Amino acid sequence: MKRILILGAGKSATALIHYLLEHAEQYDWHVVVGDRDQSIAAQKIDGNPRGTAIAFDVNDADLCAKCVQESDIVVSVLPAQFHLRVAEDCLRFGKHIITPSYVKANELALDAAFKEAGLLFMGELGLDPGIDHMSLMQLIGEVKAFGGEMTAIRSFTGALIAPESDTNPWHYKFTWAPMNVVLAGQGTARYLRNGSPQYVPYNRLFDQIESYEVPETGTFEAYANRDSLPYLDTYHIEGVPTFIRGTLRFQGYCKAWNALVRLGLTDNTFTIPDADQLSWAALMDSYLPPFNRDKAIDQRTADFLQLPLSSPIIDQLRWLGLFSDTKIKTKAGSPAQILHDLLVEKWVFQPEDRDMIVMLHVVDYSLNGKSYRKSSSLTLKGDAKDTAISYTVGLPMAIMTKLILLDKIDLTGVHIPIQEQVYTPLLEELKQFDIEFKEQLEEIS
């Protein structure tokens, strides 16, 4: 019997745990799920005799070592900063480890040690990062295989709300870490366009957007992710003149978010004390330039943004309650924290809501003197049992766990899933869960 240790039983572990338990009898696995809150782990195991829920605290070094030692493979869905500690125990006791998080420099530094020990550290094996790497590598591989010369590669992901659950003018609800959404893009984004780097500072990141059509799903806005350039090397596509990774939102989101940025409501560098003594309208008054204070706050906001009062953006701000006399609930916090607390309430994902993952790769290439655009897209909605994000984050790790335990993977060291031996079987099996890309090809001028 093989023992699988899953650390962390939060939302992104549900599909992972279920998959492994469902296959446990067939492959003779036992699945140990550790969480600070043992009851959450127990709930996900739901009495399956192939599963054991334990209380797990990553700061308890002895417990962590013991758990790792008793397992054959470890899947860490703990907060990203804890993977390193677990990985060090994996090295010590000779275990493979899988995580869904971006591989950090201090994890990559373990590459030689993992290689030497004949072990695998597979990171970035969720949705984004994860399925994006695998599906794009497969697409690039296809184009390379028939000799197409790639001129542009664009790769976008959005964790969104399904249209049937879209009940607000932002067309967005939180299906993922809210603070990451509030702070998204601070700094400067960088990608490659026509052979030159393109820099987009935060003050116009949500303004300088592009529209993309996803077949059978709709039209989306894309803003650039922080730094696309390192992926030229990762994906072995050096020399492609245009390359961008980005995030998808429904139409109308980005320009309205840009209004919040311009107002200053996403700043996280200072604290507003006694915020709960203020109404939202009073906070807005503090942010607006001090002109025409006799005018209504919505009109002043529209004037500041150089928009008509009837603009949908003003409606979006109004829907959030920013012009209202309602008191702010946050006692004290940065503007970003105060906005976060409001949005968590306004953009709440209800139990009956369905989320939707949209991923789109667009590759332009030339072949025999003609130019083509090949698009590959994934649309997946959550169902009554689980969210699309849980499926798409958890199932890649679950399938990978199986592949490793069945000795199908011939990799050691620290990796992300860009190898054919990984993405081919993984993407193939994901199709059984409706995680399937649709391709389109058109000739372009």
Next chain:
Amino acid sequence: MKRILILGAGKSATALIHYLLEHAEQYDWHVVVGDRDQSIAAQKIDGNPRGTAIAFDVNDADLCAKCVQESDIVVSVLPAQFHLRVAEDCLRFGKHIITPSYVKANELALDAAFKEAGLLFMGELGLDPGIDHMSLMQLIGEVKAFGGEMTAIRSFTGALIAPESDTNPWHYKFTWAPMNVVLAGQGTARYLRNGSPQYVPYNRLFDQIESYEVPETGTFEAYANRDSLPYLDTYHIEGVPTFIRGTLRFQGYCKAWNALVRLGLTDNTFTIPDADQLSWAALMDSYLPPFNRDKAIDQRTADFLQLPLSSPIIDQLRWLGLFSDTKIKTKAGSPAQILHDLLVEKWVFQPEDRDMIVMLHVVDYSLNGKSYRKSSSLTLKGDAKDTAISYTVGLPMAIMTKLILLDKIDLTGVHIPIQEQVYTPLLEELKQFDIEFKEQLEEIS
């Protein structure tokens, strides 16, 4: 004989050292000047038998302790983060200490210990902070003394170039830490306006400016300093509905700087590798939205900023060389670092240049049913011997050293110079150095 220890012999120490040496014979002082580079200290002492230059490294704990122990008072003009270490030695050996830097929380925490030891830690005793505190407290004290009810207090300082040395369209040269100028204002500024806080995020700090006239000197632009609100308490002016501290620039500077902010050139959060392979025009191309790339770079910049090509702002950017094919000199660095390296060259303060300090306080108050505006301003130019900034930073510390050694000061603990017993004699003596405020009073409607 009293021994005075001056730590740091950089630019801001020149007037300080000279004053103390000039008075050393009269008061029987010996002045020890320590610097990492002993020759700089020796140069400033210039053979005066009342002075001794030593090599000083603040990281050499034994040396630091020995120097402090042998002195009667310490003036630290080291980089601000080192004052704490020196202050701890001052506590240990029973010495007073003076610094020109903002008092940090960890220094303020020594207040009780300094009090108990009967010692004084006087911080913020330079120009800004320093002379601004003292002159504003004096002005506020006057208005309070005759019963005026203050409705607005505004306090601005600019370390500028004298008009006769103004040779560029920015009307600015570096007379002070350049990187502080490049990074100025990142985050959100906060002040008080008509009883409400006013927030100004970085993306419009240099756009949301006000004009102020300084008698016999000119018209200046003011942008808000980071956080004015804590000074309501410091200055004992709680209840005043409008209060702002800010920075002065010559007209035309702020809007042009705002163009650099909008472009993204002041961001310090990521590194551009191989920057020295790029021309400035190529860097600008990377920052401009990717439209109309067949147009010239200056025209595209003007379009992006929604300015005519003939705008003075475009001329200012052109003068910096941002549209040129000249290669960037910085090998690799953040945009802010690359901009810093360019500006250090373009805005160089030449040996023959004269700097100029401008300080302006504007206090509105009502008295007997009438409203008045009292302005107090300082204009000081550097001369052939030293810069205005060196005089205004160094002389307050020098005079304070004298006052302490002559037992004129009855203060213990950690302080900034807001006490009448400090600012009255200090501002009086500063007049001998042409550091003298001129007042204006007008009735306002």
